[in-house]
Amino acid sequence: MPRDRDAEGRARSERPRDGLGRPLPYGVEGVPRQPEGVVRTPAETVREAQRLLDAGMPFHAHEVFEDAWKxxxxxxxDLWQGLAQLAVGLTHAARxxxxxGARLLLRGAARISGQNDPDVRPYGIDVGGLVRWARALAARAGEVTDAAAEAPRLLGE
Known part of the structure; x- marks a missing residue:
């Protein structure tokens, strides 16, 4: 089967995906993908990413953060890339x-903590709380991880 390509000829998989972003066989119904290139306000980004994290879809949340950094x-x-790395780390842990997963969680924690005083809350994001969450989850590497149950609280609520 030929690879899926976008209008510019770049490879783009159109296979359906599950809630953790894993490809499913063609013809199987998957979870709708996040549209790419959506420009959101920081508040909209945080709100949409939190919704996806709470639903156990950290792979999809990572795509929202990716739009923000781009x-x-x-x-x-670094803030948005670090948050994307945290989401992908949770994705890998759940898979x-x-x-x-541990490697990405620690990399994301380092990226967001390196750019912000942990007491500073850019757009209300609880950087310090997210760093602690990521390090704790990484330390439990090897345990079965339920993405929805382990979803971080971006605003620390």
């Missing part, structure tokens, strides 16, 4: 990839 100011890139 469309936002350069000075906020059973403990080592990869």
């Amino acid at each position: 469309s936002g100011p350069a000075g906020e890139r 059973g990839n403990a080592a990869g």
Whole structure:
């Protein structure tokens, strides 16, 4: 079967995906994908990502954060990339990839903590709480992780 390509000829998988972003066989109904390239306000980004995290779909939340880092100011890139790494780390942990999940959780925690004083809350985001959450989840690598049950609270609520 030929690979899926976008209008510019770049590879793009159109296979359906499950809630953790794993590809499913063609013809099977999957979870709707996040549209790419959506420009949201920071508040909309946080709200949509939290909704997806709470639903056990951290892979999809990572795509929301990816849109934010691609469309936002350069000075906020590390914040949004770090949040995306946290979401992907949770995705890997929920898929059973403990080592990869732990590595991404720690990388994301380092990225967001390196750019912000843990007591500063850009857009209300609880950076300190997220760093603690990521480190604690990474330390439990190897345990079965339920993405919805382990979803972080972005605003620390």
